Amino acid sequence: MSSETRTQGSKVADGGRDVSRPASALLRLENVWKKYTIGADVVDALRGIDLEVDSGEFTVVSGPSGSGKTTLLNIIGCLDRPTEGRYLFDGVPVASSDFDDLAELRNRKIGFVFQSFNLIPILNCYENVEFPLLVNPRPMSASERRALVMDLLKEVGLERYWKHKPDELSGGQKQRMAVARALVTGPRLVLADEPTANLDTKTAMSIIDLMLELNLEKGTTFLFSTHDHRIVDRARRIIQLTDGRLHV
Ligand SMILES: Nc1ncnc2c1ncn2[C@@H]1O[C@H](COP(=O)(O)OP(=O)(O)OP(=O)(O)O)[C@@H](O)[C@H]1O
Ligand SMILES: [Mg+2]
Structure with missing residues (x-):
């Protein structure tokens, strides 16, 4: 049985080489292994x-607990490196990049959304979304920055909550704030590890629908993990992980 389903686009053939697809994939993993060593034990994640x-x-990465979803997203997000194999981001081999290059790639091209939101509690909604622009300054004036942040807050439905701190907002609103923050630097890729795990089903669906909308509108690539089947159905491409493999 194939590990992958798509409702549109082509299918990756075994070996990840599909002649019907362009050579310019945003992400390309070739025979990637991750081994964790704990004392004498080695786990092939x-x-x-x-x-x-x-x-x-x-795309959604789906699979049971322990199947390797977080490990895979960490590698794709350049938070970790493969033990073996090759990973190319936008045609550039990541494994050979040094620490600074990886951090630069992460800051400029990847946005992250986390299960536990990871918002800064003392900053308000506006300041949380603006934060990546201050850490990783782009050539823009203060008024351009303000317009960009407010536009994004509007897009995620939080415009009127801009002064609210995270603990003054609901779980769904917090995750909307996190989605806006992930997008503020205009990344090529947004990665989200179980972004809906702490949300009820209705709110979870609304977050996925928001990501779908932003994907269509901005063309940003989204890759997120979940083991919630109701959410898996919303994705256009589903990658199934089992015991660290893409094929069962
Ligand atoms: N830092 C680590 N050290 C040792 N083993 C690890 C480490 N991180 C993950 N593992 C192991 O690697 C395997 C894959 O873990 P991973 O966290 O990627 O799974 P997951 O699919 O994200 O699971 P979950 O749905 O519970 O989040 C598991 O067997 C896990 O125990
Ligand atoms: Mg995980």
């Missing part, structure tokens, strides 16, 4: 992943 994701795709 990823076992030879071959995967391509094109720019503009909206």
Whole structure:
């Protein structure tokens, strides 16, 4: 049985090489392994992943607990490196990049949304969304920055809550804030590890629908993990992980 389903686009063939797809995949993993060593024990968290994701795709990584979803997203997000294999982001081999290059790649091209929101409690909604622009300044004036942040807050439905601190907002609103923060630097890729795990089903659906909308509108590539089947159904491409493999 294939590990992958798509309702549109082409299918990655075994070995990750699909001649029908352009050579310019945004992400390309070739035989990626991740081994964790704890004392004498070695855990093979990823076992030879071959995967391509094109720019503009909206993909969910699904699989049971312990199947390697977080490990895979950490590697794709350049938070960790493969033990073996090759990973290319936008055609550039990531494994050979040094620490500073990786941090630069992460800051400029990848936005993150976390299960536990990871918002800064003492900053209000506006300041949380603005924060990545201050840490990683782009050439823009203060008024351009303000317009960008307010536009994003409007897009995620939080315009009137701009003064609210995270603990003055609901779980769904917090995650909307986190989605806006992930997008503020205009990343090529937004990665989200179980972004809906702390939300009720209705709110979870609304967050996924928001990400779908932003994917269509801005063309940003989204890749997120979940083991919630109701959410899996919303994705246009589904990658199934089992015991560190993409094929069962
Ligand atoms: N830092 C680590 N050290 C040792 N083993 C680890 C580490 N991180 C993950 N593992 C192991 O690697 C495997 C994959 O873990 P991972 O967290 O990627 O799974 P997951 O699919 O994200 O699970 P969950 O749905 O519970 O979040 C598991 O067997 C896990 O115990
Ligand atoms: Mg996980």
